Amino acid sequence: MTVQDLFFSLPLYQKIKLDKTHSELISDFFHYTYQIEGYNPSIGENTSFIIRRNRHFGTVTSNYEKYNGFHNIELVCVRTQELFKYFFILQSIEIEEDIYESSLVKIGQYPSLADLEFSKLNKFSKVIDKPSLHEIKKAVGLAANGVGIGSYVYLRRVFENLIESKHQKSKILQGWDEAAYQAARMDDKILILKDHLPTILVSHRSIYGIVSKGIHELSENECLAYFQVLLDAIVMMLEEEFKLKEEEKRLADMKANLAKIHQDLKKS
Known part of the structure; x- marks a missing residue:
């Protein structure tokens, strides 16, 4: 610290x-x-x-x-x-x-901590659905007030949903082994999806095996300790999606501008 x-x-x-x-x-x-x-x-x-x-x-x-x-x-x-x-x-x-x-x-x-985090999270509204963004904010608000288990429950669900979204995109690819994925633990699932996740998340995937633990196994303090790790992982994934969206937008804008230039040249 x-x-x-x-x-x-x-x-x-x-x-x-x-x-x-x-x-x-x-x-x-x-x-x-x-x-x-x-x-x-x-x-x-x-x-x-x-x-x-x-x-x-x-x-x-x-x-x-x-x-x-x-x-x-x-x-x-x-x-x-x-x-x-x-x-x-x-x-x-x-x-x-x-x-x-x-x-x-x-x-x-x-x-408050919630005020600081909410401002940073709002930009991700373009890359995550409203219910998930609401759950992240709910989790942050609870953690900011020292509520460990409740905050962890919300954040774990969002984390699992983001991993599942990567799974859905990957399982249609050639050579995908669905049975192996379903049988894998969380850290192994992250490894299987390594081509679609931030490198640092994959490198430290063993940490996220904690996501698979039942709530009854964790204390309030443990949940608060793991909370920041999960939040950082979620933000990394959202940052990657956000950058991809921004690049796609810039590319689309560039193509539109080039098309307009070509049209203008033809007219002249």
């Missing part, structure tokens, strides 16, 4: 139990002075932000209890000067003398 993840990916109320492995993350979170990158929905693209804190700590330390308490942090967009507001609590509890258990929780933000 990075500082950018804390602001732009971490759902509300998802507790991060801090240990020694988080020392660099927490040091950056409370002391990092350079610009970070993130999505600004008002301009529809990634841009740079400056971190502005309400509390300042002089020296960097790995003792998390130093940062105990409420933290109101603002991100200032360098292009628009808009303020993104975030509210965190770092809680350190002394369980034994000089031994603390610490955790970090994001308890509020504006714009």
Whole structure:
């Protein structure tokens, strides 16, 4: 996890139990002075932000209890000067003398995670049906509020539907083995469809075997952890479809313009 993840990916109320492995993350979170990158929905693209804190700590330390308490942090967009507001609590509890258990929780933000994601997802309305786009947004909204299982159910269905759409296009091709496909696990299905899916999705296909797990096997936190992986996979597939549509449109426009030029030349 990075500082950018804390602001732009971490759902509300998802507790991060801090240990020694988080020392660099927490040091950056409370002391990092350079610009970070993130999505600004008002301009529809990634841009740079400056971190502005309400509390300042002089020296960097790995003792998390130093940062105990409420933290109101603002991100200032360098292009628009808009303020993104975030509210965190770092809680350190002394369980034994000089031994603390610490955790970090994001308890509020504006714009919300859902606002950030919805703006990015709207462009895919040209390449996905309305019910599926609605389900993605529903999933994002639930995950942004820390609802793991419910968000995962929606997103898993969309992911499976997108894979199935690739299957439907592939099974009419010569040499297709439908029996082998139907018997395959999710990660193997992705491999079978490799020519029709993003390369990075195919390379990391073993991760998506989790899609086949029953909901009763997964905890809320596991669902939230797998949620981002599934969302990224869905966005990659939609991005590929979107680019293909854009290329087809540009090609059609070019052909129309060439035809018009030929007609104009004939008239002259």
